Amino acid sequence: MDFEAIPGVGAKTADALAELDDSVDALETGDVATLARAPSISEGRAAAIARAAIRIRHDDPGGFLATDRSRELYRDVLSLLQARAVTTYAEKRLETLYPSATASRIEEVREFTARAMEREPTAEVRDALAGVEPLSTPRDVAVRDRCLATTDAERYAEARGKIPELPVEVVEDARELAELARGYSTVVALDESFTGVTVEGDVRVEPDALETPAELVPERPLAFFAENRKTLLAAVEVHQVTEMQAPLDTETLESALARVTADGSVTGDDELARLTDAIADLDAAISMAENVANDRLRDAIRERDVTIEGSDLLSLVERGAGVDSLLSRELADEYDAAIEAAREHLVETLALDSGETEIARQAFPDEPSFPVEHDESVIARLREQLEAEKSRREERHKRDLARTLADERESAEELVRAALELDVELAVSRFSRDFDCVLPEFDSDLNGFEIVGGRSPMLDVEFSAVEPVDYGVSGVALLSGVNSGGKTSTLDLVALIVILAHMGLPVPAESVRLRRFAELHYHGKTQGTLDAGAFESTLREFASLADGEAGRLVLVDELESITEPGASAKIIAGILEELGERDVTGVFVSHLADEIRDVADEAVAVDGIEAKGLVDGELVVERSPVKDHLARSTPELIVEKLADAGESGFYERLLEKFD
Numbered sequence: 001m002d003f004e005a006i007p008g009v010g011a012k013t014a015d016a017l018a019e020l021d022d023s024v025d026a027l028e029t030g031d032v033a034t035l036a037r038a039p040s041i042s043e044g045r046a047a048a049i050a051r052a053a054i055r056i057r058h059d060d061p062g063g064f065l066a067t068d069r070s071r072e073l074y075r076d077v078l079s080l081l082q083a084r085a086v087t088t089y090a091e092k093r094l095e096t097l098y099p100s101a102t103a104s105r106i107e108e109v110r111e112f113t114a115r116a117m118e119r120e121p122t123a124e125v126r127d128a129l130a131g132v133e134p135l136s137t138p139r140d141v142a143v144r145d146r147c148l149a150t151t152d153a154e155r156y157a158e159a160r161g162k163i164p165e166l167p168v169e170v171v172e173d174a175r176e177l178a179e180l181a182r183g184y185s186t187v188v189a190l191d192e193s194f195t196g197v198t199v200e201g202d203v204r205v206e207p208d209a210l211e212t213p214a215e216l217v218p219e220r221p222l223a224f225f226a227e228n229r230k231t232l233l234a235a236v237e238v239h240q241v242t243e244m245q246a247p248l249d250t251e252t253l254e255s256a257l258a259r260v261t262a263d264g265s266v267t268g269d270d271e272l273a274r275l276t277d278a279i280a281d282l283d284a285a286i287s288m289a290e291n292v293a294n295d296r297l298r299d300a301i302r303e304r305d306v307t308i309e310g311s312d313l314l315s316l317v318e319r320g321a322g323v324d325s326l327l328s329r330e331l332a333d334e335y336d337a338a339i340e341a342a343r344e345h346l347v348e349t350l351a352l353d354s355g356e357t358e359i360a361r362q363a364f365p366d367e368p369s370f371p372v373e374h375d376e377s378v379i380a381r382l383r384e385q386l387e388a389e390k391s392r393r394e395e396r397h398k399r400d401l402a403r404t405l406a407d408e409r410e411s412a413e414e415l416v417r418a419a420l421e422l423d424v425e426l427a428v429s430r431f432s433r434d435f436d437c438v439l440p441e442f443d444s445d446l447n448g449f450e451i452v453g454g455r456s457p458m459l460d461v462e463f464s465a466v467e468p469v470d471y472g473v474s475g476v477a478l479l480s481g482v483n484s485g486g487k488t489s490t491l492d493l494v495a496l497i498v499i500l501a502h503m504g505l506p507v508p509a510e511s512v513r514l515r516r517f518a519e520l521h522y523h524g525k526t527q528g529t530l531d532a533g534a535f536e537s538t539l540r541e542f543a544s545l546a547d548g549e550a551g552r553l554v555l556v557d558e559l560e561s562i563t564e565p566g567a568s569a570k571i572i573a574g575i576l577e578e579l580g581e582r583d584v585t586g587v588f589v590s591h592l593a594d595e596i597r598d599v600a601d602e603a604v605a606v607d608g609i610e611a612k613g614l615v616d617g618e619l620v621v622e623r624s625p626v627k628d629h630l631a632r633s634t635p636e637l638i639v640e641k642l643a644d645a646g647e648s649g650f651y652e653r654l655l656e657k658f659d
């Protein structure tokens with residue numbers, strides 16, 4: 001794949017992507033976690049690359065979010081979704097969902113969404129997902145207790161290339177092979193010529209061994225399962241609690257994984273456990289056995305009255321004969337019993353088998369001496385024997401396990417991928433459930449949007465307290481209304497729903513119909529009057545807005561705050577006229593609806609968020625804008641209230657000015 005064809009991917013990034021085994025697949029599926037494993041590619045960049053690759057696939061020019069405010073809202077939407085993901089993978093993967101004007105992309109995500117909305121995000125599955133992580137590549141395996149042997153230089157090179165995990169040795173003859181067998185628990189001879197040769201130790205002649213590397217180094221296929229054991233088990237659990245169809249037999253995988261430890265060794269075999277314990281306890285057991293013998297002998301000596309004949313004493317003194325000879329004469333039986341107790345202690349503590357017992361018994365000398373000391377070379381031999389037995393047994397188990405698991409790697413990868421993808425679906429499902437969402441309906445006959453019962457999850461009130469808003473606009477409209485009536489919140493709601501709809505996601509409303517927009521231009525409220533320079537550049541921005549392509553949705557919040565009210569009304573009227581002539585949908589929030597209507601050449605639609613009245617000094621607002629209705633302003637409402645109270649004729653006369 002030509003990575004450089006992806007917009008924003010230069011030669012360096014393309015090289016980094018090429019270093020990944022599965023970058024093509026990751027780009028195809030939007031697997032941001034995998035892409036971010038490429039050298040020097042951050043997660044944010046990986047998400048941008050994945051989005052760019054998706055855009056190429058859909059021939060999508062991008063740029064739907066045309067202003068800072070619309071981009072800001074998109075980030076907010078994304079955060080709401082990401083907060084509902086369990087795994088980091090899903091969080092990153094959600095970043096590949098972006099608002100698009102391209103039908104095929106929207107449709108692709110809508111199919112995913114329809115599936116996602118069916119999913120039940122139970123606490124059980126979320127708990128199971130907490131243990132699932134993207135699979136990691138196992139570190140290189142190095143085996144030290146097994147080696148390959150050959151007499152042939154070419155064969156040597158081939159073995160080094162094919163089996164880098166094992167040491168490969170060149171030998172001249174059977175004698176050197178035997179020597180090698182003393183240093184390794186298993187030697188695999190690769191030459192036919194060794195067939196029939198008998199040497200001591202575990203030496204196998206296998207001329208075809210290089211053809212079956214997994215038999216030679218079962219550690220190779222096992223390393224993947226060992227490294228990813230926890231994730232694989234969690235992925236199995238995810239499949240079990242959701243009753244999702246698994247791509248492999250989960251019971252077989254579970255019982256195989258129960259025999260692998262995270263560091264790649266095998267467990268679950270009593271004999272192996274015995275050998276492992278014996279090796280670990282050997283030093284402690286030998287010194288305990290020594291103590292047993294010495295304690296017994298010490299007691300025996302202490303209790304004994306020794307009568308020594310003069311000639312013996314003379315011989316001891318003159319010839320420097322050791323006390324040992326006296327010991328052997330006087331305490332031979334006690335010594336034998338003490339040594340027997342020490343040997344038994346060693347054999348029993350380490351649970352040695354008969355072959356090992358034979359070696360272990362030699363650790364204590366038959367010749368009496370005090371204090372009793374073990375023979376370290378015998379213990380070294382015993383240790384070697386135990387370690388060799390352990391290695392061979394372990395290798396056999398690993399080979400068994402490798403046979404069970406080797407062909408399951410792809411299915412295991414699929415198992416984890418499915419669990420991680422489920423988390424992406426569950427995040428969408430939770431979002432949809434938390435905010436009572438529906439899938440919106442795209443309708444090419446509309447020149448705007450129709451929202452019924454829309455509730456924004458981004459307000460500064462609890463979602464349960466958010467009042468539903470019905471609002472629809474076809475063409476261009478002004479939105480008037482009382483202060484704090486919810487005009488900005490309505491624009492936010494429209495933008496939020498439009499962004500979600502163009503991402504292919506469900507929207508927080510009872511129902512939504514809308515046209516597919518080309519771009520979203522949302523201009524938030526400007527803070528205060530602009531100086532001449534800033535005013536000029538804002539005006540330039542709006543000129544390009546008026547000239548831009550068809551099919552846009554333009555949302556503008558109180559543009560009048562950029563300059564004095566009279567000039568603002570004229571500017572807004574001018575922009576509305578331009579937009580009205582093009583195929584653009586627009587909502588302009590303004591307190592100057594009356595003034596704008598006065599200076600506009602064409603009729604301007606005005607909707608209004610109306611206050612139903614004042615209760616305890618608080619406005620009671622009907623949040624859904626009333627169509628074709630200029631809402632009364634807050635001052636007007638207050639004057640009206642005072643006039644109704646009949647306190648002074650002044651209020652009645654003042655009220656007339658508002659008509």
Ligand SMILES: Nc1ncnc2c1ncn2[C@@H]1O[C@H](COP(=O)(O)OP(=O)(O)OP(=O)(O)O)[C@@H](O)[C@H]1O
Pocket residue numbers: 459460461465466467468469481482483484485486487488489490623
């Ligand atoms: N649909 C709604 N449900 C519940 N509360 C809402 C809703 N819409 C708005 N509000 C509340 O009203 C407050 C004011 O809303 P908003 O800022 O949108 O009003 P505004 O009409 O734009 O005000 P201004 O004229 O001062 O710009 C919000 O902070 C929110 O607490």
